[in-house]
Amino acid sequence: MPQKAKLTPIPSGTVTSPKGFFAGAVHAGIKYQGEERLDLGVLYSEAPCAVAGMFTTSRVKSAPVVITRQRVAGGTARALVANSGCANACTGEQGLADAREMARLISAPLGVPEENVLVASTGVVGVPMPMERIEEGLERIALARDGGHEFARAIMTTDTFPKEVAVAVSGGGLEYTVAGVAKGAGMIHPDMATMLCFLTTDARVEPGFLRRALKRAVDLSLNMVTVDGDTSPSDTVLLLASGLAPTPVGEIAGGSTAGRTFQRALDHVCTELARCIARDGEGATRLIEVTVEGARTVREARLAARTIAGSSLVKSAVYGADPNWGRVVAALGRSGVALEESRLDVCLGDVCVMRDGWPQRFDLERAREALRQKEVGIGVDLNLGRGRGVAWGCDLTPEYVTINSAYTT
Amino acid sequence: MPQKAKLTPIPSGTVTSPKGFFAGAVHAGIKYQGEERLDLGVLYSEAPCAVAGMFTTSRVKSAPVVITRQRVAGGTARALVANSGCANACTGEQGLADAREMARLISAPLGVPEENVLVASTGVVGVPMPMERIEEGLERIALARDGGHEFARAIMTTDTFPKEVAVAVSGGGLEYTVAGVAKGAGMIHPDMATMLCFLTTDARVEPGFLRRALKRAVDLSLNMVTVDGDTSPSDTVLLLASGLAPTPVGEIAGGSTAGRTFQRALDHVCTELARCIARDGEGATRLIEVTVEGARTVREARLAARTIAGSSLVKSAVYGADPNWGRVVAALGRSGVALEESRLDVCLGDVCVMRDGWPQRFDLERAREALRQKEVGIGVDLNLGRGRGVAWGCDLTPEYVTINSAYTT
Numbered sequence: 096m097p098q099k100a101k102l103t104p105i106p107s108g109t110v111t112s113p114k115g116f117f118a119g120a121v122h123a124g125i126k127y128q129g130e131e132r133l134d135l136g137v138l139y140s141e142a143p144c145a146v147a148g149m150f151t152t153s154r155v156k157s158a159p160v161v162i163t164r165q166r167v168a169g170g171t172a173r174a175l176v177a178n179s180g181c182a183n184a185c186t187g188e189q190g191l192a193d194a195r196e197m198a199r200l201i202s203a204p205l206g207v208p209e210e211n212v213l214v215a216s217t218g219v220v221g222v223p224m225p226m227e228r229i230e231e232g233l234e235r236i237a238l239a240r241d242g243g244h245e246f247a248r249a250i251m252t253t254d255t256f257p258k259e260v261a262v263a264v265s266g267g268g269l270e271y272t273v274a275g276v277a278k279g280a281g282m283i284h285p286d287m288a289t290m291l292c293f294l295t296t297d298a299r300v301e302p303g304f305l306r307r308a309l310k311r312a313v314d315l316s317l318n319m320v321t322v323d324g325d326t327s328p329s330d331t332v333l334l335l336a337s338g339l340a341p342t343p344v345g346e347i348a349g350g351s352t353a354g355r356t357f358q359r360a361l362d363h364v365c366t367e368l369a370r371c372i373a374r375d376g377e378g379a380t381r382l383i384e385v386t387v388e389g390a391r392t393v394r395e396a397r398l399a400a401r402t403i404a405g406s407s408l409v410k411s412a413v414y415g416a417d418p419n420w421g422r423v424v425a426a427l428g429r430s431g432v433a434l435e436e437s438r439l440d441v442c443l444g445d446v447c448v449m450r451d452g453w454p455q456r457f458d459l460e461r462a463r464e465a466l467r468q469k470e471v472g473i474g475v476d477l478n479l480g481r482g483r484g485v486a487w488g489c490d491l492t493p494e495y496v497t498i499n500s501a502y503t504t
Numbered sequence: 505m506p507q508k509a510k511l512t513p514i515p516s517g518t519v520t521s522p523k524g525f526f527a528g529a530v531h532a533g534i535k536y537q538g539e540e541r542l543d544l545g546v547l548y549s550e551a552p553c554a555v556a557g558m559f560t561t562s563r564v565k566s567a568p569v570v571i572t573r574q575r576v577a578g579g580t581a582r583a584l585v586a587n588s589g590c591a592n593a594c595t596g597e598q599g600l601a602d603a604r605e606m607a608r609l610i611s612a613p614l615g616v617p618e619e620n621v622l623v624a625s626t627g628v629v630g631v632p633m634p635m636e637r638i639e640e641g642l643e644r645i646a647l648a649r650d651g652g653h654e655f656a657r658a659i660m661t662t663d664t665f666p667k668e669v670a671v672a673v674s675g676g677g678l679e680y681t682v683a684g685v686a687k688g689a690g691m692i693h694p695d696m697a698t699m700l701c702f703l704t705t706d707a708r709v710e711p712g713f714l715r716r717a718l719k720r721a722v723d724l725s726l727n728m729v730t731v732d733g734d735t736s737p738s739d740t741v742l743l744l745a746s747g748l749a750p751t752p753v754g755e756i757a758g759g760s761t762a763g764r765t766f767q768r769a770l771d772h773v774c775t776e777l778a779r780c781i782a783r784d785g786e787g788a789t790r791l792i793e794v795t796v797e798g799a800r801t802v803r804e805a806r807l808a809a810r811t812i813a814g815s816s817l818v819k820s821a822v823y824g825a826d827p828n829w830g831r832v833v834a835a836l837g838r839s840g841v842a843l844e845e846s847r848l849d850v851c852l853g854d855v856c857v858m859r860d861g862w863p864q865r866f867d868l869e870r871a872r873e874a875l876r877q878k879e880v881g882i883g884v885d886l887n888l889g890r891g892r893g894v895a896w897g898c899d900l901t902p903e904y905v906t907i908n909s910a911y912t913t
Contacts, residue, residue, distance in 0.1 A: 154843050
């Protein structure tokens with residue numbers, strides 16, 4: 096019996112922590128020409144990568160989503176160019192040409208086939224990509240083995256901190272790393288391969304399993320985050336596997352112990368990124384974690400958890416540390432999941448406010464305190480079945496409105 | 505050929521404008537014991553009324569919804585007792601007993617069978633109804649022919665103004681009135697018989713048609729309002745027809761000219777109330793009217809209009825008068841309705857910002873001005889079919905958050 100593989104978080108890990116990945120970023124002045132903020136980045140793998148992707152389910156898709164989706168279907172990727180400040184969405188044929196051109200501009204210097212370069216953009220919709228600044232910026236980008244941190248900052252829009260996670264897998268004949276960066280902040284809602292998220296690993300993974308593992312990890316994590324119920328035409332999640340790690344030598348496949356370990360590592364990275372995104376929701380001061388148990392099915396548990404996490408009234412109450420738990424029940428009620436009021440248990444943090452459908456006497460000050468934590472737990476038990484789901488959101492604050500009332504101007 | 509019936513708005517009209525209706529209200533101190541605000545009201549008809557109702561689609565239903573729905577199924581009503589400050593929801597068996605008791609308390613003095621008395625409550629969830637104050641308050645209520653205004657104020661919670669509409673129908677052998685009061689403010693979302701809304705008419709209407717007419721009017725109006733995406737367990741719309749108007753003598757039935765006129769009057773009253781509710785959304789400074797045309801179907805047009813009207817990002821942009829029209833397109837995209845980007849037209853007020861899927865050059869200042877109006881129009885033409893839908897919402901303001909961050913406390 097081989098020893099079980101261990102997951103060890105890598106402090107300050109980033110998307111270039113796995114072997115073979117390089118990245119870099121520059122300030123190209125795509126939107127903010129005054130400020131010296133990074134807004135254009137490149138991620139590169141020295142070996143061809145197996146690639147999997149998930150994209151927005153919106154009927155309006157940005158040009159980079161259209162192009163990248165086609166290229167991911169080819170199964171191999173070598174590089175990614177990403178920018179913030181301009182989404183290149185609602186830009187018609189010109190937008191598609193611009194997205195292709197962004198990829199072409201780095202394919203030659205990197206010596207990589209054009210169709211192995213992916214593109215992702217985030218920012219304002221309906222504005223053409225400033226291609227001269229892109230071209231000029233790409234010429235200046237220097238790639239480095241520790242360039243992941245700069246890359247992570249280049250994709251930020253209203254994010255207040257870069258979101259980077261990496262985990263080392265070791266033991267049981269395994270020795271590789273899984274990492275990811277994400278940008279979130281606004282237009283974040285579940286059931287869409289949410290926001291921009293780029294994952295890398297140096298494990299060698301069987302392509303079919305890579306796709307399935309990504310879908311599972313995203314469903315559990317990024318698809319369970321809601322900031323404001325809005326979804327972007329740019330949402331993109333990519334997973335690149337370089338295969339440069341020393342072990343395992345062969346491909347990791349589904350249904351194996353190594354496959355389960357890989358899934359566990361990927362779930363971990365995606366879940367941590369999801370939590371970062373919720374915590375950094377526009378204007379947010381608190382992370383809300385909603386756990387629904389006892390649902391008839393997992394699907395219903397997730398739906399209920401997301402509905403509660405997405406309720407403007409719940410979010411406002413958390414902001415004000417107001418233990419108005421009726422709103423949790425109201426959101427649960429409108430979610431449409433099966434419930435029997437007389438079986439409902441509801442908790443705010445560790446304060447039980449409803450049991451078997453009955454309002455409980457509770458210590459108001461303790462309940463307020465539970466809502467004042469940086470991470471606020473809301474727990475519901477439907478006591479009907481074994482379905483369980485966790486969703487993440489954030490409080491709704493006056494600052495959210497302020498940020499979003501003057502985004503373009 | 506009889507002359508066509510005319511609809512004439514009645515200035516200061518209210519729910520007691522139609523013949524035979526009386527109302528009154530008192531301050532019972534249900535929630536606010538310091539302030540002298542009305543919070544308990546009774547509406548009474550001197551003749552038995554045909555009644556139709558629509559109720560919340562939430563799986564969690566308040567006790568008054570459970571009781572009133574049963575009684576409306578009986579087809580006849582004489583009186584309604586309504587309160588604000590306590591929703592009597594999530595209150596179990598005791599809540600049901602309390603709702604029945606509220607009805608019983610007025611049935612005897614009014615000389616009306618208990619099962620002909622309806623109940624509606626709005627306010628905080630999970631708090632038992634203070635029955636002593638209810639009983640004491642009901643004893644003090646004096647009914648008057650012009651008591652509708654007081655009744656309208658008694659059902660307000662965070663509403664900033666009472667919502668009352670009445671219209672006189674005359675000509676073509678018709679002479680009657682249709683009126684309504686509503687309360688809105690928060691927890692307002694479509695596809696739920698939204699909020700509390702009580703409609704009265706002195707027309708004599710065939711009961712089957714009364715139900716169909718109510719459903720049609722609500723689908724076009726109250727179900728097209730969204731304030732915050734949340735739905736209450738208390739949502740109730742009731743329509744009482746006393747039949748005391750002089751003409752027509754017989755019942756108004758569907759499929760007739762008189763039926764179409766009644767529908768027109770009812771649509772008008774419900775639409776005006778819907779607009780009032782949107783305009784008075786919690787913290788709102790502006791009414792948003794979203795019109796979607798050219799959809800494949802009416803259903804899709806309505807869905808698209810409501811999705812845009814409900815987008816937190818669109819609502820925030822309107823608050824800031826920021827012509828960030830990409831958010832309109834993003835909301836449209838995630839609504840799931842059929843669209844071809846290359847056919848899309850989008851307008852902010854009368855400023856066209858996208859035509860045939862192409863961003864238009866537009867005068868930024870004029871677009872800002874369009875978003876600064878008290879009533880902001882957003883127009884979308886999908887250019888795919890003939891489906892048309894109108895939805896109403898309001899801007900999202902820091903004030904919304906402030907109101908909802910300290911509602912119970």
